[in-house]
Amino acid sequence: MADPDKGAGNIPVIETQRLRMRPFRIADLDDYAAMWADPVVLKHIGIPPSPREQTWTRLLRAHGHWALMGFGFWAVEEVSTGRFVGEVGLAEFMRDIQPSLVGTPEIGWVLSRWSHGRGFATEAATAAIAWWDENHGGSRTVCIIDPDNAASLRVADKCGYTEFARTTYKESPILVLAR
Secondary structure, three states: OOOOOOOOOOOOOEEOOOEEEEOOOHHHHHHHHHHHHOHHHHOOOOOOOOOHHHHHHHHHHHHHHHHHHOOOEEEEEEOOOOOEEEEEEEEOOOOOOOOOOOOOOEEEEEEOHHHOOOOHHHHHHHHHHHHHHHHHOOOOOEEEEOOOOHHHHHHHHHOOOEEEEEEEEOOEEEEEEEO
């Protein structure tokens, strides 16, 4: 099998007090697939549980995003245990949504159920924003959140995001926030 870190040289590693944000590895697939198959994790994302094959494509997309755009999503692990927490980062999803977000990076976070309620999303998102500001001059970023997702709305608020639109995405109501 291929070297799990080959091709990851352009993806920075960021450490916070409790978390390490790093390139995805092939070894992350089992934990990543479990997270994307968990209905509790997906409750406010608006998609059904993902099969392993689709999750593998997400993992590959994470690396491709960094290669093509110079930013993307990190795998997040707990420093003290090495346990997989989830993913956090910025992406250009080219969503078919109004108002259009094309050309404006979207920040996002998806965390494994075991890590919910520990402040990890805020800690990692804050680190991602600091990296963005340092490397991209603090240009505007956005996020979309289900209006019923109180936890993610709190994270967005703590990170400086404010609502600027309400819309529908894939037949579900969505809030669009910017910073």
